Amino acid sequence: MRGLTTRGRSFLAAGITAALCAYVLGQPALLKIALLLAALPLVSVLMLMRTRYRVASGRRLSPSRAPAGQEARVHLRVDNVSRVPTGLLMLEDKVPYVLGPRPRFVLDRVEPRGHREVSYRVRSDLRGRYPLGPLQLRLGDPFGLCELTRSFTASDTLTVVPRVQRLAAVKLTGEWTGYGDSHSRAVALAGEDDVVPREYRHGDDLRRVHWRSTAKYGELMVRREEQPLRSRATVLLDTRAAGHRGNGPASSFEWAVSAAASISLHLLERGYAVRLLTDTGDAVTGAGGSGLGGASEEAAGLLLDTLAMVQLSDGEGLARAEEVLRLGGEGLVVALLGSLDDEQLAELSRLRRRTATAVAVLLDSPSWTLRGQAADAAVPAGPGPVGSDQVRLLREAGWNVLAAGSGDSLPELWARADRSVVTGSFQPAESFQRGEPFQRSEPFQEPQPFQESGRDLV
Numbered sequence: 001m002r003g004l005t006t007r008g009r010s011f012l013a014a015g016i017t018a019a020l021c022a023y024v025l026g027q028p029a030l031l032k033i034a035l036l037l038a039a040l041p042l043v044s045v046l047m048l049m050r051t052r053y054r055v056a057s058g059r060r061l062s063p064s065r066a067p068a069g070q071e072a073r074v075h076l077r078v079d080n081v082s083r084v085p086t087g088l089l090m091l092e093d094k095v096p097y098v099l100g101p102r103p104r105f106v107l108d109r110v111e112p113r114g115h116r117e118v119s120y121r122v123r124s125d126l127r128g129r130y131p132l133g134p135l136q137l138r139l140g141d142p143f144g145l146c147e148l149t150r151s152f153t154a155s156d157t158l159t160v161v162p163r164v165q166r167l168a169a170v171k172l173t174g175e176w177t178g179y180g181d182s183h184s185r186a187v188a189l190a191g192e193d194d195v196v197p198r199e200y201r202h203g204d205d206l207r208r209v210h211w212r213s214t215a216k217y218g219e220l221m222v223r224r225e226e227q228p229l230r231s232r233a234t235v236l237l238d239t240r241a242a243g244h245r246g247n248g249p250a251s252s253f254e255w256a257v258s259a260a261a262s263i264s265l266h267l268l269e270r271g272y273a274v275r276l277l278t279d280t281g282d283a284v285t286g287a288g289g290s291g292l293g294g295a296s297e298e299a300a301g302l303l304l305d306t307l308a309m310v311q312l313s314d315g316e317g318l319a320r321a322e323e324v325l326r327l328g329g330e331g332l333v334v335a336l337l338g339s340l341d342d343e344q345l346a347e348l349s350r351l352r353r354r355t356a357t358a359v360a361v362l363l364d365s366p367s368w369t370l371r372g373q374a375a376d377a378a379v380p381a382g383p384g385p386v387g388s389d390q391v392r393l394l395r396e397a398g399w400n401v402l403a404a405g406s407g408d409s410l411p412e413l414w415a416r417a418d419r420s421v422v423t424g425s426f427q428p429a430e431s432f433q434r435g436e437p438f439q440r441s442e443p444f445q446e447p448q449p450f451q452e453s454g455r456d457l458v
Contacts, residue, residue: 001045008041008145015039044141047084048148054082055089055110057135057152065159065304068249068258071123072158074103074132078117080110088140095122096130099158109142124160125249127257127308132156161304162254162261167414169270172332172357197221232331233272235264236321236351238279241312243338246368252406256336256363257307259410263334264303266414268296272332276303280313281320318347325351333358335399339365340390349397359417360399362390367405 004012015038022031058077066072076093080086089107103120110116124130133155140147197213200220213221237260238244244253260276267274268286275285284306286299325333333351337360340348348360391401402413 003045003048003146003148004041005144005147007143008044011037011145012041040143041145044143044146047087047141048139048146054080055086055137055139055150056081057137057154059093059133059135059154059156061132061156061158065161065301065308066122066124067163068127068160069123069125069163071121073119073121074158075117075119076105076135077115078107078110078137079115080112083112085112086110086139087142088144089116090138090140091118092136092138093120093133094136095132098124098126098128099130099132122158127160127162127254127310129305129309130158130160132158159305159308161308162258164265164304165258165262165410167262167266167411170414170417172359172417197223231270231272232275233267234275234277234325234331234333235260235267236277236279236318236325236333236335236337237307237310238318238335238337239310239313240279240315240338242316243340243365244312244363244368245365246406250368250406252338252363252365252368253312255368255404255406256338256361257310259361259404260336261304261307262410263336263414264307265300267332267334268300268303274299274303276306277321277324278310278313279315279318279321281324283324317344318351322347322351331357335360337362339363345390345393348394348399358399359402360394361402361404361413362394364403364405367407 015034015036018030018034018037022028022034056079058079060075060077062073062075074093076091078089078091086107086109089110091103091105091107093103095102099122105118107116107118122130122132134152135154137150137152138147139150197210198221200209200222204222208222210221210223237256239253244251244256246252246254248254264274264276264286273285275283277283284302286296286303335348335351335358337348340362351358391403394401400417402417404410404413
């Protein structure tokens with residue numbers, strides 16, 4: 001009864017008043033009108049009570065992961081599962097204010113066993129996970145005498161992930177150990193895909209003979225298949241608040257997060273097993289793709305979901321990341337770094353000695369400060385801008401340095417990484433050429449596959 005509108009209450013009050021007047025005045029005809037006026041609101045209440053538990057809702061996101069700055073569409077479906085038509089339906093979906101105003105829809109009538117579909121768009125420039133729902137449904141009768149509000153319990157989550165840019169394929173040292181242009185392969189003796197030997201069959205390649213099993217069973221045994229060696233890569237993201245400048249989507253931290261997402265997905269497409277690591281020591285590992293141009297969707301989704309929620313930390317150094325890499329830092333390492341001091345440069349030098357190939361994207365964080373405004377006094381004072389000395393020290397430690405500023409494009413910087421590795425004559429971005437560029441004293445030598453006399457191994 002609390003769902004009666006002002007009109008419904010007026011009808012009910014008028015019916016009661018008319019019934020009293022009919023009794024006092026002795027007018028039977030007036031009593032019929034009183035019964036009609038009082039019955040209409042009560043019938044509307046009974047109809048809504050019958051239909052309020054007979055309406056189902058559903059929500060679908062397209063896509064469920066939306067890049068920052070791009071729109072996503074939310075599709076709502078309302079099903080009338082009862083045998084009577086509904087009255088006026090008013091829908092209101094609950095969304096965070098970051099995604100825009102709350103959408104409202106009005107549905108005139110839904111036939112028995114019928115449904116209606118509506119959709120609306122949401123957009124956010126900020127990464128994160130945003131809840132959508134629950135859906136609120138307001139039921140009304142055709143006469144507008146009663147309205148009931150029902151709130152569904154189901155809700156969904158929209159994940160706004162960093163922007164991903166497509167990068168050019170560059171050849172990095174150490175790529176011959178796994179997927180890449182060479183597609184080097186080796187027989188797997190143990191590991192996650194252990195090979196079960198079988199009996200030798202006519203036409204089998206003799207190079208697949210498993211000599212240990214042959215000696216055990218007394219007959220030729222071969223491996224069922226050859227397994228590829230999987231290249232490993234670690235993407236190190238510097239989340240120190242003292243190492244970044246700027247606010248919101250235009251900050252250096254958001255540029256670094258977007259770059260980490262782009263590089264991670266690019267390496268997944270190349271067949272690498274990618275591990276995302278932050279300066280706090282938190283690591284997320286995504287399995288590699290097929291190595292034939294298609295990344296694993298689950299691994300890509302896991303990395304993007306992690307980057308969607310990453311935030312600035314209060315850390316002061318890279319010691320925790322160094323501990324994680326010490327336990328397993330082989331393979332390619334790509335570090336996205338903010339402003340550094342001498343102690344952090346020394347930590348990076350130690351990290352380089354534990355990995356085969358290391359690429360550092362060094363951000364000039366002060367260049368992200370808003371134009372025309374001084375740096376925020378509340379931001380803790382950090383190291384200065386990128387200089388030729390920092391680039392030189394990192395290169396002397398074996399890092400391939402890509403200097404980046406607020407106006408630089410990641411695809412253009414990444415395209416220069418192969419020249420930095422192969423020739424050793426990489427030049428930083430134009431906005432960061434301060435001083436004389438560092439030159440290698442010795443030319444770079446491409447690593448050669450291991451060869452052992454008497455066997456053909458790669």
